[in-house]
Amino acid sequence: MPDLWMPGATRLDVGDHAPTDGGPAKAIAHITWDRNASVAAPKDLVPYETLVNYFGRNSAGRAAAPHLLWDPFTGRFTQFVPADSRSKSLADQAGGTRTNRAGKVVLQIEALFFPYCRVGGKVYPRLVDTPCKGWDRLNAWTRSWGVPDSWPMGRPTDFRSRRDNDTWRTAPGWYAHAHVPENDHQDPGSWPAFPAPKPSTTPPTSTPRPQYEPFPGASFFTAGRRSPIVLAMRKRLIAEGCNRYQSSSNPDVWGSGDKASYAAWQRKLGYSGADADGVPGSTSWARLRVPNV
Secondary structure (H helix, E strand, O other): OOOOOOOOOOEEOOOOOOOOOOOOOOOEEOOOOOOOOOOOOOEEEOOOHHHHHHHHHHHHHOOOOOOEEOOOOOOEEEEOOOEEEEEOOOOOOOOOOOOOOOOOOOEEEEEEEOOOEEOOOOEOOOEEHHHOOOHHHHHEEEEHHHOOOOOOOOOOOOOOOOHHHHHHHOOOOEEHHHOOOOOOOOOOOOOOOOOOOOOOOOOOOOOOOOOEOOOOHHHHHHOOOHHHHHHHHHHHHHHHHOOOOOOOOOOEEHHHHHHHHHHHHHHHOOOOOHHHHHOOOOOHHHHOOEEEE
C-alpha cells in the first residue's frame, strides 16, 4: 500500500478524518494566495511557519486544512491529514457535486505562493518561476496513489476558471482549484510540468542462446572449413554411432571423414541415394542436435 503520509513531510495531524467516495484518483493544485501583490507593488512571501500554524493549530485553519502544505522555495512539506481521508480545502455544497470526497483519493496540495511575492529580494510572478523544490518527490507520492500525470481540464497557465462536472466525476489526474465544480477560486495560475520519467535501471533482457547450433547452411560445409561447429558436429556423429573417421587430426576442419560420417547419419535417418550424400541439410541437422557453440 502507498504511504498514507508523504515520506519526508512533517506530520501535523489535525484529526477529523473521513473516507472518500472512491472513483478516479485526483490531486488538486492550490496556492495559498495570502496577500494581493502586483508587478508595481510586490510583497514579501508569508513565512512558511505562519501557514503551518494556521492549518495545524488555528481552529478556522484546521477546518480547511489541505493534505499538504508545500514550500516551493525550500522543498519543505507539512501534512495535516492522511492520503485516504478527505480534507476540506474545497467548497462542497450540500446536495451538490461531491468535491473533497470525489475519488479514491482527492489529494489537496497548497503551495506557499501568491503572484508577485518577493523572496530574497527577487520577485516571482508565477509559481513556475519559483525553484519548485520538492516537486519531484510530491509528484512521485501522488503518482503512488494512482493519480496519473495528466490534467483532464488542461494544465493551468493563467487564472481563468474552467469547470466541467462530467470530466470531474469521471477523469483521474491533476485539477486546478479553478477546475473544481462549486468552487469560485481561480488559482493556482500555473503549476510545474511533470518530471520526466527516470531511466530504467533494469538491464535489457538479452536473447537467450539457443540450446542447439542453428543450421549454418549447406554452403558452410566446404573442404578446409575450420570451425568449432565442425568439432561439435563430429562429437555428435561419433555419439550416434556414425564414426567413419580415419584420422583424429584437425578435428575442427571439415573433410572427407566428416562427409562420410554425416552420410552414415543420413542413412541412419532413412535417407538414401542423393539424399545421403554426406552434405548436411536442415532437417537432418536439426535431428542431430549439435550443441550451441
